[in-house]
Amino acid sequence: xxxxxxxxITKLLERSRGGHAAALEQLVPLVYxxxxxxxxxxxxxxxxxxxxxxxxxxxxxxxxxLEDEDLSFQNRAHFLGIAARSxxxxxxxxxxxxxxxxxxxxxxxxxxxxxxxSGQPLDVDVLALNEALERLARQDAxxxxxxxxxxxxxxxxEEAAEALGVSPxxxxxxxxxxxxxxxxxLTR
Amino acid sequence: MDHRWQRITDIFNAALxxxxxxxxxxxxxxCGGDAALRAEVESLLAAHDEADxxxxxxxxxxxxxxPTPPDEGGDSLAGQVIGPYxxxxxxxxxxxxxxxxxxxxxxGRKVAVKLLSSIFSRDAVRRERLRLExxxxxxxxxxxxxxxxxxxxxxxxxxxxxxxxxxxxxRSEIEHGPLSLDLxxxxxxxxxxxxxxxxxxxxxxxDLKPDNIIRSRQGEVKILDFGIARLETPSGTNTPPxxxxxxxxxxxxxxxPEQLDGADVDWRSDIFALGILLFEIATAVHPFAGPTPESxxxxxxxxxxPTLTSLDPRLPEELDAIVRKCLRRHxxxxxxxxxxxxxxxxxxxxxxxxxPSAPATGAASGPSRPLWWWRLHQATxxxxxGALVLGVWQVHHAVKQDWTLAILIxxxxxxxxxxxxxxxxxxxxxxxxxxxxEQFRRSAPLLRGTDLVVVALLLASAAFxxxxxxxxxxxxxxxxxxxxxTSLIVEPATRKAAFPD
Numbered sequence: 001x002x003x004x005x006x007x008x009i010t011k012l013l014e015r016s017r018g019g020h021a022a023a024l025e026q027l028v029p030l031v032y033x034x035x036x037x038x039x040x041x042x043x044x045x046x047x048x049x050x051x052x053x054x055x056x057x058x059x060x061x062x063x064x065x066l067e068d069e070d071l072s073f074q075n076r077a078h079f080l081g082i083a084a085r086s087x088x089x090x091x092x093x094x095x096x097x098x099x100x101x102x103x104x105x106x107x108x109x110x111x112x113x114x115x116x117x118s119g120q121p122l123d124v125d126v127l128a129l130n131e132a133l134e135r136l137a138r139q140d141a142x143x144x145x146x147x148x149x150x151x152x153x154x155x156x157x158e159e160a161a162e163a164l165g166v167s168p169x170x171x172x173x174x175x176x177x178x179x180x181x182x183x184x185x186l187t188r
Numbered sequence: 189m190d191h192r193w194q195r196i197t198d199i200f201n202a203a204l205x206x207x208x209x210x211x212x213x214x215x216x217x218x219c220g221g222d223a224a225l226r227a228e229v230e231s232l233l234a235a236h237d238e239a240d241x242x243x244x245x246x247x248x249x250x251x252x253x254x255p256t257p258p259d260e261g262g263d264s265l266a267g268q269v270i271g272p273y274x275x276x277x278x279x280x281x282x283x284x285x286x287x288x289x290x291x292x293x294x295x296g297r298k299v300a301v302k303l304l305s306s307i308f309s310r311d312a313v314r315r316e317r318l319r320l321e322x323x324x325x326x327x328x329x330x331x332x333x334x335x336x337x338x339x340x341x342x343x344x345x346x347x348x349x350x351x352x353x354x355x356x357x358x359r360s361e362i363e364h365g366p367l368s369l370d371l372x373x374x375x376x377x378x379x380x381x382x383x384x385x386x387x388x389x390x391x392x393x394x395d396l397k398p399d400n401i402i403r404s405r406q407g408e409v410k411i412l413d414f415g416i417a418r419l420e421t422p423s424g425t426n427t428p429p430x431x432x433x434x435x436x437x438x439x440x441x442x443x444x445p446e447q448l449d450g451a452d453v454d455w456r457s458d459i460f461a462l463g464i465l466l467f468e469i470a471t472a473v474h475p476f477a478g479p480t481p482e483s484x485x486x487x488x489x490x491x492x493x494p495t496l497t498s499l500d501p502r503l504p505e506e507l508d509a510i511v512r513k514c515l516r517r518h519x520x521x522x523x524x525x526x527x528x529x530x531x532x533x534x535x536x537x538x539x540x541x542x543x544p545s546a547p548a549t550g551a552a553s554g555p556s557r558p559l560w561w562w563r564l565h566q567a568t569x570x571x572x573x574g575a576l577v578l579g580v581w582q583v584h585h586a587v588k589q590d591w592t593l594a595i596l597i598x599x600x601x602x603x604x605x606x607x608x609x610x611x612x613x614x615x616x617x618x619x620x621x622x623x624x625x626e627q628f629r630r631s632a633p634l635l636r637g638t639d640l641v642v643v644a645l646l647l648a649s650a651a652f653x654x655x656x657x658x659x660x661x662x663x664x665x666x667x668x669x670x671x672x673x674t675s676l677i678v679e680p681a682t683r684k685a686a687f688p689d
Contacts, residue, residue: 139193147243154246176204176236177197183242184235 013075016082024082031079032086034061077162081145084153084163088130091152095126125186132185136178143178146171192225199229204236208405237405240298240354241276241289265303269293271342273301273349289352299337302348322348324391325414332382334402334410353410358398358469366472369503373537375401376466378409380530383462386414387455387526394453396461397442398468445489445517456519459526463514470507471499475515489517506541507533558685559617565682566610569674572667573603573642579664580645583653586660592652599645606638617686624687639675643668 009030015023061083137144142164149160150171157175161168199218206214211233219226265275265288273290279300280287290301322339329335335351358375361367367375379401386393393414400413444460447453467475475493476484493515496508510532516522523529535541580599584592609631616627646668654661 139190140197143197151243151246173197173201177200177232179239179243180200180232180236183239184231187235187238 009079010075013078017075017078028082028086031061031083032089035083035086035090077159077165080153080155080159081149081163084149084155087154088148088152091126092130095130128186129182132182135185136181140174140178142166143174143181146174147178147182150175196225196228196232199225200232200236203229203233207407209407244277270301270303270345270347271340273299273342273347275301292349298352298354300334300350300352302350303345324389325350327389328386328391328414330382330385331408332378332410333386333414334412336414350412351410353402353404353408353412355402355404358401358403358465361403362398362469362472366500367469369470369507370537372466372470372507373533375403375409375469376462376533377530377537379411379465380462380526380533382409382411383455383458383526384530386411387458392453392455393458393461394447395442396458396465398465401465443488444519446519448485448488454519455526456522459514459522459529460519462526462529463511463522466507466511466514467493467496470496470503470511473499504536506536510536558682562682562686563614563617565674565679566614569671569679570607570610572671573606576646576664576667577603579660579667580649582660583649583664586656587652589652592649595645595649595652599642599649602638602641602645606635606642609635609638628683628687636675639671643672643675646671 009027012023012027012030016027133144133147136147145164146160149155149163150157153160155163157168157171161171164171199215202218203211203214215226215229219229265286266277268275270290272292272294274293275288275290277289278286279289287300287302290299291297292299319339322336325333325336326339334353337349337351340347340349366372379396383393383396391414393411395413396411401409401411403409442461442464444453444457447457464475467473474484476487476491493512496503496511497505510529513521513523514529523532532541577600580592580596584596613624613627613631613635616623620627646664650661650665650668653664
């Protein structure tokens with residue numbers, strides 16, 4: 001998938017924010033693809049540009065996809081939110097792939113770059129966390145979203161607040177609760 | 189969103205704003221009789237307390253998709269296993285190496301592992317230093333000191349394993365501003381007691397500062413990093429110093445004058461550092477701060493620190509006195525032991541303290557002696573002038589002339605002015621000492637003038653009554669002359685001594 005024409009992403013963002021399902025459908029794969037591209041580049045130890053010291057894939061994807069475009073705050077936040085969800089998907093897939101490897105026999109066909117599949121295991125059981133997060137989403141959608149943004153997306157309190165349209169204080173409180181709740185669920 | 193869930197989260201977040209000790213009471217109030225609700229909140233709170241570091245690192249970083257943020261030299265061990273310890277994350281970097289939070293997989297407890305960077309491990313002198321630190325600190329067991337568990341060699345590196353204290357350093361606390369007076373005293377008492385325990389065991393810290401003191405979540409204050417301790421052998425002789433010629437250990441800004449001189453250091457250097465520490469947590473300002481390290485050092489040697497009250501008038505004078513006594517340039521003038529500092533702060537907290545315990549050399553801790561003499565002089569002058577009203581009245585009563593009436597009235601008026609001026613100056617020395625030069629300049633001529641007029645009136649009175657009552661006359665005349673002498677000779681002398689402008 002090649003890079004989209006300049007200005008396209010902004011248009012897509014604006015329209016998906018406006019509720020356009022089709023725009024979102026176009027946007028998500030773009031973001032997803034870019035994130036995977038970046039991740040695999042890291043895994044192959046190719047440093048994508050000296051100036052980039054991104055500690056978050058999401059931020060790097062943001063910079064790459066939008067280097068020519070100047071996003072408004074809301075659009076940026078929206079982008080980051082989408083990217084966070086994509087990150088979650090990627091990591092869950094990754095975990096499932098590793099699981100499948102471990103179990104050996106049951107080799108389901110999952111298309112992933114080899115590079116991503118060779119990444120290190122996380123401390124947290126991502127699959128269990130993912131399930132717990134789905135349960136949390138049924139209780140409190142916003143709290144689950146906060147976890148997704150912060151943990152999977154690597155966003156800061158302020159960025160998550162932008163993405164959700166609430167105050168950073170709300171995000172902080174939600175994060176505290178959600179974290180405790182998830183920890184309890186995972187250690188039952 | 190579920191109404192009940194909303195309640196649970198609200199109470200949970202509110203409960204976290206209370207200290208752990210007060211949560212019970214708070215929960216009682218909030219949950220009422222709803223046991224299920226309370227159980228739910230409590231289990232969440234428990235999970236919160238345990239979940240140290242959970243989800244703190246974003247997934248992409250922890251999963252190795254992105255390299256960890258670049259660190260200045262030294263490879264980060266986060267996520268790796270070293271010996272029986274599984275490293276979770278970096279806690280900080282000091283002069284001697286990096287400190288990590290790790291889990292002892294054998295015992296299942298969290299510890300702090302200080303790793304010497306490989307350069308240090310190879311350096312025999314530094315290895316020896318670390319070994320001494322461990323021995324020294326391992327001999328200490330006190331709630332105010334972070335316990336040393338072991339000194340091990342793992343994967344070719346020397347590691348010091350100590351108690352992990354969950355909490356904020358005093359440094360990070362004062363970044364938000366000074367601590368409340370209560371907290372300053374509480375912290376100071378705990379630190380002083382910890383120091384006292386170490387000193388009693390012959391261990392000197394030598395690098396005490398807000399960066400290596402942590403307040404745990406339970407409110408316990410612990411001193412970390414007895415990093416350059418020196419163990420005094422039982423025979424009283426010190427082990428040879430491990431510094432090279434001319435090298436100075438410690439952090440500039442917290443080192444006592446004798447440390448900076450490179451002289452032999454003892455426990456009183458820690459007391460000096462304690463004084464600086466107290467100053468900083470009470471005001472969030474360093475007493476000797478200068479634009480460069482050199483100027484800071486110069487100030488430690490030469491300048492007196494500002495008073496606490498000049499930075500915050502609400503702080504009690506007694507605290508200032510305690511801090512100053514810790515910061516005396518000559519260590520013999522400081523507190524003899526850390527326990528004495530703790531005791532004075534405890535007394536201050538309980539409202540029992542007036543003046544800190546007398547220093548070894550016996551220098552006055554109240555107003556300086558010359559000032560005391562000056563005040564005595566002022567008081568005496570006021571009393572005498574006041575008392576002599578009776579004398580002058582007596583004269584008028586005896587002689588009953590217009591002149592003597594005039595003298596009486598004039599004396600009262602001038603005497604009142606004179607007394608008021610002296611009282612004003614006294615007030616200024618007590619509450620506005622920096623204003624003294626100005627006040628003197630303004631009032632000196634009038635004071636001298638009224639002095640002399642008073643004397644003249646007294647002598648005049650004496651003259652009027654001389655033929656009637658020689659005794660009264662003599663007494664008044666004598667006092668008059670006395671006042672003249674003090675005004676012209678004694679007063680300038682006491683003034684010069686007390687206010688050497």
